[in-house]
Amino acid sequence: MEVNCHGCAGCCLDWRPLLEADDGSNRRRRARSAPHDGGAERERAFSERVPLGGSYNFVALTRGEIRTLLERGAAAALTPRFWTVAEEREGVEIGDRRVAAVAGRPVFFVGLRKPPKPVAPFGREEPTWLPTCVFLDPTTLQCRIHGSDRFPDECGTYPEQTLALGAETECERVETRFGGERLLERDHDDPDGLLFGPQALGAKLFCHPRPDELEGLLDRLERGEPSATDRAECIAVAAASSPGTVAVSKPHYERALERLEGDEPDGDAWIAPAIEEWHRRRDRTRAGEAIPDPELAAKIEDRRGAPETPGWE
Numbered sequence: 001m002e003v004n005c006h007g008c009a010g011c012c013l014d015w016r017p018l019l020e021a022d023d024g025s026n027r028r029r030r031a032r033s034a035p036h037d038g039g040a041e042r043e044r045a046f047s048e049r050v051p052l053g054g055s056y057n058f059v060a061l062t063r064g065e066i067r068t069l070l071e072r073g074a075a076a077a078l079t080p081r082f083w084t085v086a087e088e089r090e091g092v093e094i095g096d097r098r099v100a101a102v103a104g105r106p107v108f109f110v111g112l113r114k115p116p117k118p119v120a121p122f123g124r125e126e127p128t129w130l131p132t133c134v135f136l137d138p139t140t141l142q143c144r145i146h147g148s149d150r151f152p153d154e155c156g157t158y159p160e161q162t163l164a165l166g167a168e169t170e171c172e173r174v175e176t177r178f179g180g181e182r183l184l185e186r187d188h189d190d191p192d193g194l195l196f197g198p199q200a201l202g203a204k205l206f207c208h209p210r211p212d213e214l215e216g217l218l219d220r221l222e223r224g225e226p227s228a229t230d231r232a233e234c235i236a237v238a239a240a241s242s243p244g245t246v247a248v249s250k251p252h253y254e255r256a257l258e259r260l261e262g263d264e265p266d267g268d269a270w271i272a273p274a275i276e277e278w279h280r281r282r283d284r285t286r287a288g289e290a291i292p293d294p295e296l297a298a299k300i301e302d303r304r305g306a307p308e309t310p311g312w313e
Protein backbone atom coordinates (compact mmCIF):
# COMPACT_ATOMS: atom_id res chain seq x y z
CA MET A 1 0.00 0.00 0.00
CA GLU A 2 1.46 3.31 -1.03
CA VAL A 3 -0.36 6.65 -1.09
CA ASN A 4 0.65 10.19 -1.97
CA CYS A 5 -0.87 12.40 0.73
CA HIS A 6 1.18 15.55 0.08
CA GLY A 7 -1.23 18.46 -0.37
CA CYS A 8 -4.30 16.25 -0.16
CA ALA A 9 -5.87 15.35 3.22
CA GLY A 10 -8.97 14.38 1.23
CA CYS A 11 -9.88 11.79 3.87
CA CYS A 12 -9.44 14.31 6.72
CA LEU A 13 -11.82 17.00 5.50
CA ASP A 14 -15.14 17.39 3.73
CA TRP A 15 -14.19 18.71 0.30
CA ARG A 16 -17.64 18.34 -1.24
CA PRO A 17 -18.42 22.09 -0.84
CA LEU A 18 -15.60 22.73 -3.34
CA LEU A 19 -17.60 20.95 -6.01
CA GLU A 20 -20.53 23.28 -5.57
CA ALA A 21 -18.54 26.49 -5.17
CA ASP A 22 -15.83 25.88 -7.74
CA ASP A 23 -16.07 27.97 -10.88
CA GLY A 24 -12.97 26.35 -12.34
CA SER A 25 -10.71 29.34 -11.74
CA ASN A 26 -9.15 28.00 -8.58
CA ARG A 27 -7.77 24.78 -9.96
CA ARG A 28 -4.43 24.21 -11.56
CA ARG A 29 -5.42 20.85 -12.93
CA ARG A 30 -8.69 19.21 -13.55
CA ALA A 31 -9.48 15.63 -14.33
CA ARG A 32 -12.55 14.31 -16.12
CA SER A 33 -15.79 15.14 -14.37
CA ALA A 34 -17.95 12.61 -12.60
CA PRO A 35 -21.40 12.85 -11.08
CA HIS A 36 -21.55 14.32 -7.60
CA ASP A 37 -21.95 11.31 -5.39
CA GLY A 38 -20.62 12.30 -1.97
CA GLY A 39 -19.89 10.00 0.92
CA ALA A 40 -23.12 10.66 2.76
CA GLU A 41 -25.13 9.53 -0.25
CA ARG A 42 -22.97 6.43 -0.60
CA GLU A 43 -23.36 5.72 3.09
CA ARG A 44 -27.11 5.98 2.76
CA ALA A 45 -27.26 3.71 -0.28
CA PHE A 46 -24.98 1.19 1.38
CA SER A 47 -26.67 0.93 4.71
CA GLU A 48 -30.14 2.43 4.18
CA ARG A 49 -29.45 4.38 7.36
CA VAL A 50 -29.27 8.15 7.40
CA PRO A 51 -26.48 9.56 9.58
CA LEU A 52 -27.53 11.93 12.34
CA GLY A 53 -24.58 13.96 13.59
CA GLY A 54 -20.92 13.61 12.80
CA SER A 55 -19.57 14.53 9.41
CA TYR A 56 -18.46 13.27 6.00
CA ASN A 57 -15.66 10.69 6.38
CA PHE A 58 -16.50 10.36 10.05
CA VAL A 59 -13.60 8.75 11.95
CA ALA A 60 -15.30 6.37 14.38
CA LEU A 61 -13.21 5.53 17.43
CA THR A 62 -12.94 2.44 19.58
CA ARG A 63 -13.78 2.41 23.26
CA GLY A 64 -10.07 2.28 24.09
CA GLU A 65 -9.32 5.29 21.88
CA ILE A 66 -12.20 7.25 23.41
CA ARG A 67 -10.92 6.45 26.91
CA THR A 68 -7.41 7.57 25.94
CA LEU A 69 -8.66 10.90 24.56
CA LEU A 70 -10.81 11.34 27.64
CA GLU A 71 -7.82 10.80 29.92
CA ARG A 72 -5.76 13.31 27.93
CA GLY A 73 -8.40 15.98 28.27
CA ALA A 74 -9.13 15.79 24.53
CA ALA A 75 -12.87 15.03 24.82
CA ALA A 76 -13.65 18.36 23.12
CA ALA A 77 -12.46 16.66 19.92
CA LEU A 78 -15.30 14.11 20.06
CA THR A 79 -18.89 14.00 18.87
CA PRO A 80 -21.50 11.23 18.38
CA ARG A 81 -23.26 9.91 15.27
CA PHE A 82 -26.64 8.14 15.37
CA TRP A 83 -28.68 6.99 12.36
CA THR A 84 -32.32 7.21 11.41
CA VAL A 85 -33.86 4.13 9.78
CA ALA A 86 -37.03 3.46 7.83
CA GLU A 87 -37.58 -0.16 8.88
CA GLU A 88 -39.56 -0.63 12.07
CA ARG A 89 -37.62 -3.77 13.03
CA GLU A 90 -34.30 -1.91 12.81
CA GLY A 91 -34.96 0.89 15.25
CA VAL A 92 -36.77 2.49 18.14
CA GLU A 93 -39.07 5.49 17.98
CA ILE A 94 -37.77 8.61 19.69
CA GLY A 95 -40.08 11.58 19.24
CA ASP A 96 -41.02 11.76 15.56
CA ARG A 97 -38.02 9.78 14.28
CA ARG A 98 -36.95 6.15 14.31
CA VAL A 99 -33.29 5.60 15.14
CA ALA A 100 -31.15 2.50 14.57
CA ALA A 101 -31.11 0.31 17.67
CA VAL A 102 -29.97 -3.03 19.04
CA ALA A 103 -32.15 -4.72 21.64
CA GLY A 104 -34.24 -1.54 21.85
CA ARG A 105 -31.22 0.65 22.59
CA PRO A 106 -30.20 3.39 20.13
CA VAL A 107 -26.75 2.74 18.68
CA PHE A 108 -24.11 5.35 17.94
CA PHE A 109 -20.48 5.96 17.04
CA VAL A 110 -18.20 8.46 18.75
CA GLY A 111 -15.70 10.10 16.39
CA LEU A 112 -13.68 13.19 15.62
CA ARG A 113 -15.20 16.64 15.09
CA LYS A 114 -14.64 18.66 11.95
CA PRO A 115 -14.75 22.39 12.72
CA PRO A 116 -14.45 24.84 9.81
CA LYS A 117 -10.83 25.68 8.88
CA PRO A 118 -9.40 27.63 5.94
CA VAL A 119 -7.64 25.05 3.76
CA ALA A 120 -6.28 24.87 0.22
CA PRO A 121 -5.99 21.16 -0.67
CA PHE A 122 -5.39 19.57 -4.09
CA GLY A 123 -3.12 22.30 -5.40
CA ARG A 124 -5.70 25.04 -4.94
CA GLU A 125 -4.32 28.54 -4.74
CA GLU A 126 -6.94 30.11 -2.49
CA PRO A 127 -8.15 28.73 0.84
CA THR A 128 -11.78 27.74 1.41
CA TRP A 129 -13.60 27.17 4.69
CA LEU A 130 -14.13 23.41 4.84
CA PRO A 131 -15.19 21.07 7.66
CA THR A 132 -11.74 19.78 8.66
CA CYS A 133 -10.62 17.22 11.23
CA VAL A 134 -9.87 18.85 14.55
CA PHE A 135 -6.38 17.31 14.38
CA LEU A 136 -5.50 18.41 10.84
CA ASP A 137 -3.05 21.31 10.61
CA PRO A 138 -4.53 23.48 7.83
CA THR A 139 -1.11 24.88 6.92
CA THR A 140 0.81 21.65 6.30
CA LEU A 141 -2.30 19.51 5.68
CA GLN A 142 -0.76 16.94 7.99
CA CYS A 143 -2.16 15.15 11.01
CA ARG A 144 -1.07 16.56 14.36
CA ILE A 145 -1.36 13.22 16.17
CA HIS A 146 0.10 10.89 13.53
CA GLY A 147 2.46 8.43 15.22
CA SER A 148 1.16 9.24 18.70
CA ASP A 149 -0.83 6.91 20.94
CA ARG A 150 -3.90 9.00 20.12
CA PHE A 151 -3.77 8.27 16.37
CA PRO A 152 -7.02 6.44 15.50
CA ASP A 153 -6.76 2.91 14.19
CA GLU A 154 -9.31 3.83 11.49
CA CYS A 155 -6.94 6.50 10.10
CA GLY A 156 -3.95 4.15 10.29
CA THR A 157 -5.68 1.51 8.19
CA TYR A 158 -7.12 3.88 5.59
CA PRO A 159 -7.40 3.26 2.65
CA GLU A 160 -6.24 -0.33 2.95
CA GLN A 161 -9.38 -1.68 4.54
CA THR A 162 -11.60 0.23 2.13
CA LEU A 163 -9.80 -1.49 -0.76
CA ALA A 164 -10.08 -4.84 0.98
CA LEU A 165 -13.85 -4.32 1.15
CA GLY A 166 -13.95 -3.57 -2.58
CA ALA A 167 -15.14 0.01 -2.06
CA GLU A 168 -13.91 3.22 -3.70
CA THR A 169 -11.31 5.10 -1.65
CA GLU A 170 -11.17 8.82 -0.97
CA CYS A 171 -7.83 8.82 -2.83
CA GLU A 172 -9.61 7.68 -6.00
CA ARG A 173 -12.42 10.20 -5.58
CA VAL A 174 -9.86 12.99 -5.27
CA GLU A 175 -7.99 11.71 -8.35
CA THR A 176 -11.24 11.65 -10.33
CA ARG A 177 -12.17 15.17 -9.33
CA PHE A 178 -8.87 16.97 -9.11
CA GLY A 179 -6.39 14.83 -11.02
CA GLY A 180 -2.99 13.74 -9.77
CA GLU A 181 -1.97 10.36 -8.44
CA ARG A 182 -2.92 9.65 -4.87
CA LEU A 183 -3.33 5.87 -4.68
CA LEU A 184 0.07 4.70 -5.89
CA GLU A 185 -0.29 1.03 -5.09
CA ARG A 186 -3.41 -1.05 -4.53
CA ASP A 187 -2.07 -4.07 -2.63
CA HIS A 188 -3.86 -4.68 0.61
CA ASP A 189 -4.45 -7.27 3.29
CA ASP A 190 -7.70 -9.16 3.79
CA PRO A 191 -10.18 -7.27 5.93
CA ASP A 192 -9.44 -9.31 9.04
CA GLY A 193 -9.80 -7.50 12.29
CA LEU A 194 -12.45 -5.06 11.06
CA LEU A 195 -14.88 -4.19 13.79
CA PHE A 196 -18.02 -5.11 11.88
CA GLY A 197 -20.96 -7.21 13.05
CA PRO A 198 -21.58 -8.31 16.62
CA GLN A 199 -17.96 -7.75 17.71
CA ALA A 200 -18.41 -4.02 17.09
CA LEU A 201 -21.02 -3.78 19.87
CA GLY A 202 -19.59 -2.04 22.90
CA ALA A 203 -16.21 -1.76 21.17
CA LYS A 204 -16.95 0.76 18.40
CA LEU A 205 -20.74 0.76 18.13
CA PHE A 206 -22.27 1.81 21.42
CA CYS A 207 -25.81 1.37 22.80
CA HIS A 208 -27.49 4.13 24.75
CA PRO A 209 -29.39 2.65 27.70
CA ARG A 210 -31.99 5.43 28.04
CA PRO A 211 -33.74 6.09 24.72
CA ASP A 212 -36.42 8.18 26.44
CA GLU A 213 -33.85 10.85 27.30
CA LEU A 214 -32.50 11.33 23.79
CA GLU A 215 -35.12 13.35 21.90
CA GLY A 216 -33.57 16.77 22.57
CA LEU A 217 -30.06 15.48 21.92
CA LEU A 218 -31.12 14.04 18.56
CA ASP A 219 -32.86 17.31 17.62
CA ARG A 220 -29.66 19.24 18.30
CA LEU A 221 -27.56 16.67 16.41
CA GLU A 222 -29.84 17.02 13.41
CA ARG A 223 -29.35 20.79 13.47
CA GLY A 224 -25.57 20.26 13.72
CA GLU A 225 -25.55 21.88 17.15
CA PRO A 226 -24.89 19.20 19.77
CA SER A 227 -24.17 20.80 23.14
CA ALA A 228 -21.16 19.97 25.31
CA THR A 229 -23.58 18.09 27.58
CA ASP A 230 -24.89 16.03 24.63
CA ARG A 231 -21.37 15.10 23.60
CA ALA A 232 -20.36 14.30 27.19
CA GLU A 233 -23.36 12.01 27.65
CA CYS A 234 -22.44 9.92 24.59
CA ILE A 235 -18.72 9.88 25.39
CA ALA A 236 -19.44 8.67 28.94
CA VAL A 237 -21.75 5.88 27.72
CA ALA A 238 -19.14 4.79 25.14
CA ALA A 239 -16.33 4.83 27.72
CA ALA A 240 -18.47 2.73 30.06
CA SER A 241 -19.52 0.15 27.45
CA SER A 242 -18.50 -3.50 27.49
CA PRO A 243 -17.21 -5.11 24.26
CA GLY A 244 -19.58 -7.71 22.80
CA THR A 245 -22.55 -6.60 24.92
CA VAL A 246 -25.11 -3.81 25.20
CA ALA A 247 -24.21 -3.32 28.88
CA VAL A 248 -23.05 0.00 30.30
CA SER A 249 -21.18 0.06 33.63
CA LYS A 250 -22.74 2.69 35.90
CA PRO A 251 -19.54 3.33 37.94
CA HIS A 252 -17.50 3.76 34.74
CA TYR A 253 -20.19 6.02 33.26
CA GLU A 254 -20.22 8.22 36.35
CA ARG A 255 -16.42 8.35 36.49
CA ALA A 256 -16.28 9.38 32.83
CA LEU A 257 -18.86 12.12 33.40
CA GLU A 258 -16.88 13.40 36.39
CA ARG A 259 -13.76 13.41 34.24
CA LEU A 260 -15.59 15.35 31.53
CA GLU A 261 -16.87 17.90 34.00
CA GLY A 262 -13.50 18.29 35.74
CA ASP A 263 -10.55 20.46 34.84
CA GLU A 264 -8.91 19.63 31.53
CA PRO A 265 -5.19 18.83 31.79
CA ASP A 266 -2.81 21.12 29.92
CA GLY A 267 -1.91 18.63 27.16
CA ASP A 268 -4.93 18.96 24.88
CA ALA A 269 -6.54 22.03 26.41
CA TRP A 270 -6.01 23.79 23.05
CA ILE A 271 -8.81 21.85 21.36
CA ALA A 272 -11.98 23.47 22.73
CA PRO A 273 -10.86 27.13 22.42
CA ALA A 274 -9.39 26.47 18.96
CA ILE A 275 -12.68 25.00 17.71
CA GLU A 276 -14.59 27.99 19.10
CA GLU A 277 -12.16 30.43 17.51
CA TRP A 278 -12.38 28.72 14.09
CA HIS A 279 -16.18 29.04 14.23
CA ARG A 280 -15.90 32.74 15.16
CA ARG A 281 -13.48 33.37 12.28
CA ARG A 282 -15.71 31.55 9.80
CA ASP A 283 -18.66 33.66 10.96
CA ARG A 284 -16.58 36.80 10.32
CA THR A 285 -16.10 35.63 6.73
CA ARG A 286 -19.85 35.12 6.46
CA ALA A 287 -20.21 38.72 7.64
CA GLY A 288 -17.98 39.91 4.79
CA GLU A 289 -14.35 39.46 5.88
CA ALA A 290 -11.89 37.73 3.53
CA ILE A 291 -11.10 34.06 4.13
CA PRO A 292 -7.95 34.01 6.27
CA ASP A 293 -4.73 32.27 5.29
CA PRO A 294 -4.36 28.70 6.62
CA GLU A 295 -1.30 29.96 8.51
CA LEU A 296 -3.69 31.55 10.97
CA ALA A 297 -3.51 28.07 12.54
CA ALA A 298 -0.20 29.10 14.11
CA LYS A 299 -2.12 31.57 16.27
CA ILE A 300 -5.31 29.58 16.78
CA GLU A 301 -3.86 26.07 17.29
CA ASP A 302 -0.06 26.05 17.67
CA ARG A 303 0.18 28.88 20.15
CA ARG A 304 -2.44 27.21 22.31
CA GLY A 305 -0.34 24.04 22.47
CA ALA A 306 -1.38 21.91 19.47
CA PRO A 307 1.28 19.34 18.50
CA GLU A 308 3.42 20.37 15.54
CA THR A 309 3.58 18.49 12.24
CA PRO A 310 6.89 17.64 10.52
CA GLY A 311 6.08 19.36 7.20
CA TRP A 312 6.65 17.74 3.80
CA GLU A 313 10.33 18.50 3.28
Ligand code: SF4
Nearest residue numbers: 012133135136143155
Ligand atom coordinates in the same frame (compact mmCIF):
# COMPACT_ATOMS: atom_id res chain seq x y z
S1 SF4 B 1 -6.88 12.01 13.10
FE1 SF4 B 1 -5.33 12.69 11.65
S2 SF4 B 1 -5.38 11.20 9.94
FE2 SF4 B 1 -7.28 10.95 11.15
S3 SF4 B 1 -8.81 12.26 10.07
FE3 SF4 B 1 -7.86 13.51 11.72
S4 SF4 B 1 -6.16 14.59 10.73
FE4 SF4 B 1 -6.76 12.91 9.37
